[in-house]
Amino acid sequence: MENIKSYVSQHKDRFINELIELLKIPSVSADSAFSQDVLNTADAVKDALSKAGCEVVEICETPGYPIVYGEKMIDPNLPTVLVYGHYDVQPADPIELWDSPPFDPVIKTTDKHPDGAIFARGACDDKGQMYMHVKALEYMTSQGELPCNVKFMVEGEEEIGSSSLAWFVERNQEKLSNNVILISDTGMISNTQPSITTGLRGLSYVEVEVTGPNRDLHSGLYGGAVANPINILSKMIASLHDENNHITIPGFYDAVEELSLEERAEMAKAPFSLEAYKNALDIDEEYGEKGYTTNERNSIRPTLDVNGIWGGYTGEGAKTVIASKAYAKISMRLVPHQESEKITALFTKHFESIAPKSVKVKVTPHHGGEGYVTPIDNIGYKAANKAYTETFGVPAIPQRSGGSIPIVALFEKELKSKTILMGFGLDSDAIHSPNEHFGIFNYLKGIETIPLFYKYFVEMSK
Numbered sequence: 001m002e003n004i005k006s007y008v009s010q011h012k013d014r015f016i017n018e019l020i021e022l023l024k025i026p027s028v029s030a031d032s033a034f035s036q037d038v039l040n041t042a043d044a045v046k047d048a049l050s051k052a053g054c055e056v057v058e059i060c061e062t063p064g065y066p067i068v069y070g071e072k073m074i075d076p077n078l079p080t081v082l083v084y085g086h087y088d089v090q091p092a093d094p095i096e097l098w099d100s101p102p103f104d105p106v107i108k109t110t111d112k113h114p115d116g117a118i119f120a121r122g123a124c125d126d127k128g129q130m131y132m133h134v135k136a137l138e139y140m141t142s143q144g145e146l147p148c149n150v151k152f153m154v155e156g157e158e159e160i161g162s163s164s165l166a167w168f169v170e171r172n173q174e175k176l177s178n179n180v181i182l183i184s185d186t187g188m189i190s191n192t193q194p195s196i197t198t199g200l201r202g203l204s205y206v207e208v209e210v211t212g213p214n215r216d217l218h219s220g221l222y223g224g225a226v227a228n229p230i231n232i233l234s235k236m237i238a239s240l241h242d243e244n245n246h247i248t249i250p251g252f253y254d255a256v257e258e259l260s261l262e263e264r265a266e267m268a269k270a271p272f273s274l275e276a277y278k279n280a281l282d283i284d285e286e287y288g289e290k291g292y293t294t295n296e297r298n299s300i301r302p303t304l305d306v307n308g309i310w311g312g313y314t315g316e317g318a319k320t321v322i323a324s325k326a327y328a329k330i331s332m333r334l335v336p337h338q339e340s341e342k343i344t345a346l347f348t349k350h351f352e353s354i355a356p357k358s359v360k361v362k363v364t365p366h367h368g369g370e371g372y373v374t375p376i377d378n379i380g381y382k383a384a385n386k387a388y389t390e391t392f393g394v395p396a397i398p399q400r401s402g403g404s405i406p407i408v409a410l411f412e413k414e415l416k417s418k419t420i421l422m423g424f425g426l427d428s429d430a431i432h433s434p435n436e437h438f439g440i441f442n443y444l445k446g447i448e449t450i451p452l453f454y455k456y457f458v459e460m461s462k
């Protein structure tokens with residue numbers, strides 16, 4: 001029986017080329033112009049699962065984009081691993097900031113990826129990371145190394161809130177029953193220091209609209225005498241943080257869990273250089289809530305950020321105008337115990353209450369979801385750690401991430417199982433940004449590490 005290391009080195013060119021083909025399909029779920037491409041990607045994933053050894057493969061229809069399901073059951077008495085990933089990607093824009101076309105993958109080296117990285121939208125988030133599992137499955141089935149049952153569930157709406165997946169999970173508890181859920185859709189500290197993500201933040205996302213006069217006005221004839229919705233919106237947004245960068249919405253922090261000093265000291269042991277962080281982002285000083293470190297601010301603390309703001313004239317030259325309306329998209333990242341719907345309600349009430357009578361405001365909720373924390377004393381975590389220790393030569397560090405995968409909390413609620421977040425991306429891989437990439441080292445290391453997770457999980461389950 002071939003071992004995984006030699007299998008990967010023997011097949012790596014094919015593994016890379018197959019991923020490149022998948023990355024060429026622009027599966028942008030947010031933009032209906034790409035709907036046929038999203039569907040084609042689902043078909044491509046289905047074929048890949050079937051070639052990798054799944055005995056059952058299905059395109060499961062939902063009210064939205066389909067879910068690709070695959071399974072290989074070898075013995076009902078053995079444990080079952082459920083792999084989750086997403087085949088949809090974020091929009092590529094702003095396209096002009098890409099050094100090469102987003103759906104025309106190229107391999108280039110970077111400081112962090114001396115062995116090369118594949119540049120394309122979705123390379124890391126999540127096609128590359130999802131496909132590691134498909135190739136790991138190929139290895140295990142073709143080499144007689146699959147030690148348990150495996151199910152795959154790959155969705156096409158993660159980047160737009162996973163509402164069809166929630167619909168699907170609620171209706172298919174039996175089909176999706178498992179002993180552990182395995183996901184690679186997060187990151188790790190560095191290529192020499194693996195980490196396992198033990199927490200994700202929740203999300204509450206709203207859009208606000210501020211309306212002043214019933215039409216756009218000449219800013220000379222009316223300026224100074226009527227409320228300018230853009231001025232008002234800016235003031236309202238500015239008031240959402242105080243001088244310590246604390247969020248001012250009443251009740252916002254009520255459910256927030258304060259970590260003990262011991263837990264914070266433990267977190268601070270993870271390798272981190274503030275200088276390198278600032279250099280990588282070209283900023284002279286970090287910023288954030290008083291009393292917390294950078295790593296705490298972006299993982300265990302909730303936030304409020306404007307993601308986009310618009311209104312009035314933004315074209316070439318100058319136009320003198322007071323716009324009738326101003327808009328913003330605002331996201332709040334939540335920590336476990338803060339409930340997304342409650343936070344959206346608190347935001348709405350507060351935002352309406354701070355609006356002056358001279359304008360009308362409308363708050364429209366977008367998608368949201370709950371945060372997640374997982375303990376490290378379960379066999380899933382231990383098996384993952386053992387796998388990383390073997391392939392990287394050092395144990396993984398548990399780390400809470402600031403990102404969100406809202407479906408993970410729902411998995412726990414509906415399927416009653418824990419999720420292990422074995423991510424292989426780096427923060428510098430530019431997910432959601434121009435020039436997204438995924439290291440070849442990371443891709444192949446992932447394929448090498450995943451079968452070991454299966455092996456140790458099954459051993460530890462006995």
Ligand code: BES
Pocket residue numbers: 125126158159160161162185186187200203367369401402403404405406
């Ligand atoms: N894979 C990311 C989330 C992520 C990335 C978590 C890195 C931890 C580390 C996922 O695809 C994503 O982008 N999630 C969205 C939320 C979703 C509801 C649109 C996010 O975090 O903004």
Ligand code: MN
Pocket residue numbers: 086125126158185
């Ligand atoms: Mn993702």
Ligand code: MN
Pocket residue numbers: 090125159431432
């Ligand atoms: Mn994403």
